[in-house]
Amino acid sequence: MLTLQSRIRRSPDCLAAELEGEVVMMNVENGAYYQLDATGTDIWNRLEAPVEIGALCAELAQLYDGPLADIQRDVLAFLSELAERKLVLAA
Template sequence: MLTPESRLSRSPDPLTSEIDGELVMMDVESGKYFNLDAIGTDIWNRIGDGIGFGTLCAALAQDYDAEAATIARDVTTFVTTMADKGLVRIKP
């Protein structure tokens, strides 16, 4: 479960390439490809080597015209999906 203090970081494993503002990724281990839209790419870039979940959501709320609860819900979905695929690491 994500909390505002949860620490997010990207897995170093996938190969990535940005094309027209969207990120294409390949997980070498599984051989699967992933495509992130512009917002997913923005989140991926902000996660970088590590960021707190609460800090990430607050930064996104400043840059996007959406309610904080909506952003937190959408980021939770994105991050947990990426974690399930081994692309994002979550530390409580």
């Protein structure tokens, strides 16, 4: 289970490319394709190097000028979904 203290990184088993401002990904292990919207793409781009989820949320709260608690909840849910699909891993 991911927490705000978890450090995550992109999975090496994930191929990704940006097309027209959105990321399209494929999990090499199972061949499944995924597409991220603009916000998901922004988060994905910030995972190039391992990052602590709490620090990522703090950056996003400043950038998007939203309530930190809401951003933390949404980012944890999003990253948990990516982790379930083996697109991100614990660093």
